[in-house]
Amino acid sequence: MIPLLEVSAVSTPIAPTEVTKRKRDEVPAQMSKLLASFASMDADAVMKQLGTSPTGLTTRVVGTRLVQYGHNEVAREKRVSPLKRLIAILSNPLSILLIVLAIITAVTGGGPGVYMILIMVILGAALRFFQEQRSDNAAEALQKMVTTTATVIRNGDTKEVALQDIVPGDMVSLSAGDMVPADVRLVTAKDLFVNQASLTGESLPAEKNVDVVDSSQTDVLSMPNLCFLGTNVETGSATAVVVQTGKETYFGSLASSIVGHRELTSFDKGVNNFTWLMIKLMLVMAPAVFLINGLVRHNWMEAFLFGLAVAVGLTPEMLPMIVTVNMSKGAVVMSRKKVIVKRLNAIQNFGAMDILCTDKTGTITQGRVELEKHVNVLGHEDGHILDMGFLNSYYQTGLKNLMDVAILAHLDKARELVEEAKYHKVDEIPFDFTRKRMSVAVTDGGGTDLIICKGAVEEVLALSTSVALDNTASPLDDARRAAALQLVADLNGQGFRVLALATSSSDHGASDRVYTVNDEHDLTLLGFLAFLDPPKTTAGEAIATLHSNSVDVKILTGDSDLVTVNICHQVGIAEPHVLLGPAIEEMSDDDLAGVVEDTVVFARLSPHHKERIIRALQSRGHVVGFLGDGINDAPALRTADVGISVDSAVDIAKESSDIILLENSLLVLKDGVIEGRKVFGNVIKYIKMAASSNFGNMFSVVGASAFLPFLPMLPLQILTNNLLYDLSQTTIPTDTVDEEWLTKPRKWELGNLRRFIVIIGPISSVFDYMTFFIMLVVFKCWNNPALFHSGWFVESLFTQTLIVHVIRTNKIPFIQSLASKPLLISSVAVVATGALMTIIGPIARILGFVTLPPLYWLLLLGMLLIYVVLTQIVKTWFIRRFGDV
Helix, strand or coil: CCCHHHHHHCCCCCCHHHHHHCCCCHHHHHHHHHHHHHHCCCHHHHHHHCCCCCCCECHHHHHHHHHHHCCCCCCCCCCCCHHHHHHHHHCCHHHHHHHHHHHHHHHCCCHHHHHHHHHHHHHHHHHHHHHHHHHHHHHHHHHHCCCCEEEEEECCEEEEEEHHHCCCCCEEEEECCCECCCEEEEEEEEEEEEECHHHHCCCCCEEECCCCCCCCCCCHHHCCCEECCCCEEEEEEEEEEEEECHHHCHHHHHHHHHCCCCCCCHHHHHHHHHHHHHHHHHHHHHHHHHHHHHHHHCCHHHHHHHHHHHHHHHCCCCHHHHHHHHHHHHHHHHHHCCEEECCCHHHHHHHHCCEEEECCCCCCECCCCEEEEEEECCCCECHHHHHHHHHHHHHCCCCCCHHHHHHHCCHHHHHHHHHCCCCEEEEEEEEECCCCEEEEEEECCCCCEEEEEEECHHHHHHHEEEEEECCEEEECCHHHHHHHHHHHHHHHHCCCEEEEEEEEEECCCCCCCCCCHHHCCCEEEEEEEEEECCECCCHHHHHHHHHHCCCEEEEECCCCHHHHHHHHHHCCCCCCCEEEHHHHHCCCHHHHHHHHHHCCEEECCCHHHHHHHHHHHHHCCCCEEEECCCHHHHHHHHHCCEEEEECCCCHHHHHHCCEEECCCCCCHHHHHHHHHHHHHHHHHHHHHHHHHHHHHHHHHHHHHHHHCCCCCCCHHHHHHHHHHHHHHHCCHHHCCCCHHHHHCCCCCCHHHHHHHHHHHHHHHHHHHHHHHHHHHHHCCCCCCHHHHHHHHHHHHHHHHHHHHHHHCCCCCECCCECCCHHHHHHHHHHHHHHHHHCCCHHHHHHHCCCCCCHHHHHHHHHHHHHHHHHHHHHHHHHHHHHCCC
């Protein structure tokens, strides 16, 4: 036996650290060269090279190789530790800003302000932390539900071992239903068909055998004597020698290249951009307030504390908590519909998504073969052909392939043809890969046997001399043969896999008659059986529903364009524009970006092609979702703004996803889109309310600081006002969202949001200055700062809280659209608390308030009514002029 170290003569194993440094396309290419070299060697040479034999490895050698090559495990996302998760949650710009403000406030002695800021940060971080931990636990529980073993031959004995304990040189036994445990070279194979959809996207299984391939071939996935980790055996049996395990497999090389840092999604970028917008406003407003008050009153410490309070007042400190509560609520709603949300931000991205890219096999289609057509040579449906096909599949004793299973699904034929004893089996001529056909002989008891032959079109046609037309056998001349071949070509063009069916009669009639291959001659061609991986029953309705909600659907698949276009027609996508992988290979990123929007079907794609298409769409300003379930989908799942997978997907696809569907229904996608839009609707409500209101208040502060002989409001009063207003916003996640707002995708429009803040915010300043006038002229507050502070505190709190109900809807508030009960209650509670703070002695003394005269309340009521009407008018004009925010 040659030591395993000699394997290095073929290829030096690639270290995981090297894998992560290489480009994604280079890694599979390296694996391909090694696998191709094994495919071009005969089985005995491969076993000799790997230091093994048909009796397998010894226990001692297995132990040595486990140490040398490690366990048969692919790279996967490491679960984030609780500490790293918490650090990641707190490391966004807004949280950092709030923590810095809290530290400065603490150093300068602003105790209550510190507590308020830290409460906001802690609540937001804690909610997000526990929700994401819970989602991770649920996803991990899914993966632990299945433990995989493989059948290996070691020390001459057959045994089951854990998948991770497979090593190079192991002899493995494969049969129907088995997962291929590593990259293997076949040694023996019988009727072997392997489903490679997770790697290639092809819906129908690939036929495998032990034949040596030409060394000039480069596409290892099409080599018939190789099978790959991540695929599974549909029918047949085989023995094989393991040539690569773990990270060195084709599957593992792809997995290694996609784990790691995830790029910021549309929502992440939006939150960060908004945060920086508020920081820029703060960097202008807070220093302006500090300088004006310092220069006017010459008390620089007081000016600094006031400027700090203004900075806190400008900060939407509730944003992390509002965002997290909204998304946690959405995650809970989705979990009731059997959807695991792994990353909370994915819910909003779901709502912002305007293009959904989806793999075909197993997502749009059912991932299994069905008999779709049984037609005669004229292309007409013929029940007799189904009868004969059923008898052939039913009575054969060899391993039944996927096409046989699809035929036998017609159980009514079993009752009609077999259970009622209409036909009896006489003999069979088994399938082999040379003939590519099989036959059974049956009798109806009339003394004549009927030979039914089913197989590859070319093989059956070559043996046929006549054709069945109108229950009559006519000569199969060149014209009829050409017409039959054209029909097959048309069916293939629609994506069908086609088998031919023919019969012949024998007068022998003896019950012990033995039939051989020599009896397959002078056949009468009956017609054809056409098979297809059909679309899911919910696919058409789901796509139509997504379109009605302004989400375009594009198909990205490794399968052929003919198959894919046929599926598109079945799910309601008529005449899609098609772009193929080889064409994409020749295009620059700019060229690809120029055509992706008008293309609906992308076929014959590699994993890298899918990723490039996603990036091209994103470069055009689209928020892109991707639905996939195979290893070939994983790069696209990670690149998309929201990656969606299903519970039956391969592990690396589920790990790369943001959302996992536990129900085999695409209709839940529509629910996710709507839920995402609700989440974003409520988030954007808070941002519009808080940012415009805070901006307006601070605009008032700057002006008042210039002419008042005292501070417009004490720092503690500003912080209290801000805290009360923030508390009124905690119930926003319970609020309803207008149906009209949910009809199209929503994403961050920072320019429009900035415009909204600048236009709506100063409206509150108009009424602030009216309040200044009333307090100074009507109530003579030039020498009574406590009364002035009390009056502006109440007016500011009332107007901020009231305006929530105007801004929360595009409709007329309280008439056409009413807030949720919790939001109504919290609004009333907060304004009542603010009013009581100026009345209750101990609290008023601490905060520096005094009781306001009755006339003030009447004037306040009038201002509030005018404020609501004016803001509604300006809001309506803004929407007509600039559109929704």
